[in-house]
Amino acid sequence: MTSNDEPAAPPSESRPTEPSPIVFLIPSYRPTDTLCSLLESLRLGNSSPIVIVDDGSGPAYAGIFARAKQVVGTTLLTNAVNLGKGAALRHGMNHILVGHPDCAGVVTADADGQHTVADILKVVDALKENPDSVVFGTRRFGSDVPLRSKFGNTVSRYIYRFFIGLKLSDTQTGLRGLPRRLLELCLPIRANRYEFETEQLVVIKARRMRVHEIPIETIYIEDNRGSHFRPLMDSAQIYFVLLRYSAASLLTEAADIVTFATAMAWSSDLVVSNIVGRFVAVWVQFTLLQRFVFRLRGNLRIFLMYFGLVVVSGIVSTALQVQSADLVPFPVVAKIMAEVLVFVFNFLFLRDFVFGESDDAACD
Incomplete structure (x- = not known):
């Protein structure tokens, strides 16, 4: 059969180019039902993929994660044992880079209800408008904020500014919009706990990435008792990064x-x-x-x-x-x-x- 006898290829359809998605990444350790409520509310306002990481919470929390997994578009990743927030974030980032090759970036949020859906979506919009920048959801530390959190953030602002050279209003926020390029740069970070996010700031400064701060609501539930942050050990590890x-x-x-x-x-x-x-x-x-x-x-x-x-x-x-x-x-x-x-x-x-x-x- 000659080439003239071959059937013609179907004409290519012109399809509108869809914008690259922003993926939600939520690390979680021993969560409450608040996690499921957050995911369900988040799904109502956005169709982007959601990745949650169970950081070795154990069988007692299997029911909560099973319910969370039922939310449309949600992927559940599991660490066999508790490795720390940094390890959970890195696990999720690697999965997203491999499983969502067209993603433009990631928005990380805490699983304990400290970030409202409206604020999370504000960070998404800011990341879409500034795809090469890092977006921080920054809290206001007024008189209603627990003293240890207010004092810790005030001190860390000046320490971070000197040692890293970044002027941030909220150095400890977990609500961050991260462009895809930053995910690739963060994977080699070896820190496994909260110091991972400090190492991330070092990378941001070293690569001279633009930073945008978006004001968000300040929420502390029961004086922040649900936090798994260890004041002594985790603070020591964070400040070792700076020192x-x-x-x-x-x-x-x-x-x-x-x-x-x-x-x-x-x-x-x-x-x-x-x-x-x-x-x-x-x-x-x-x-x-x-x-x-x-x-x-x-x-x-x-x-x-x-x-x-x-x-x-x-x-x-x-x-x-x-x-x-x-x-x-x-x-x-x-x-x-x-x-x-x-x-x-x-x-x-x-x-x-x-x-x-x-x-x-x-x-x-």
């Missing part, structure tokens, strides 16, 4: 000072000893910052900027030590004092200029 730079700097300074003291004992030359100490410490700190603090892949530009900072701060530190030689008779003490003075400047420069963007194109 990694300090830890890396202390380790680097230890290597620098030990090398400096050894070189001084051998040569008694202040300048040479500082140079030797800097060169020994430079690779130590760069590796720590790259792998454990800012969590980014480096390139030649990043290394050259970092090396330039090391040279400049080394010159400043040495000059301070020389100037204080008459006042401080012990060279090691003078070096420690000088390094303390340049510590904050080094951090801010590293945060905003050296490790402030990746090889990938920034969203700005």
Whole structure:
């Protein structure tokens, strides 16, 4: 049969292009019936897919999750044991990226009723209007908010602003609109509990992603007794994320000072000893910052900027030590004092200029 004898292919139908969906992601651990009510109400106002993650709640909660699964368009994922909110979010994100390849992003919400359907849909609309941005549903912390929550958020706002460089009204909100690109960047995060969301902020800042804040209603049910947040342990893990730079700097300074003291004992030359100490410490700190603090892949530009900072701060530190030689008779003490003075400047420069963007194109 010749090609002329082949049946003609049916004409292609022109179909309107449907917008990429926003998927709801709700991690849940030992929920109440509030979860089912939230899903049922959410379904009335929106047809987007819903993914809930049972984070090892156990057989006693199987009935609630079975009812939740019956809501149209809902997928239930289950962790065999309780792994933490971060692990549940990561499980859901991976499923969404694989099972919904056309999704534009995800809106995460808490399962305990702290987020109204109206506020969740407001975040959805904001994410649709700003598909490359991260949207935060931010609460107002008035006099009716539990004291521990109000105090914790106030303190964390300033700490996050300094260590991460993000100015957020509500650093602990669980109502977030995340573009698809951010989901891919968050999957390698190893944190499993509430510190996962702090690591997420580090990624947002490092990739220079735009941030939008949407005011939402502030709801605390029974003084927030339903929260599974462990004030001591979880706070320690969250703030360790923010204090990694300090830890890396202390380790680097230890290597620098030990090398400096050894070189001084051998040569008694202040300048040479500082140079030797800097060169020994430079690779130590760069590796720590790259792998454990800012969590980014480096390139030649990043290394050259970092090396330039090391040279400049080394010159400043040495000059301070020389100037204080008459006042401080012990060279090691003078070096420690000088390094303390340049510590904050080094951090801010590293945060905003050296490790402030990746090889990938920034969203700005």
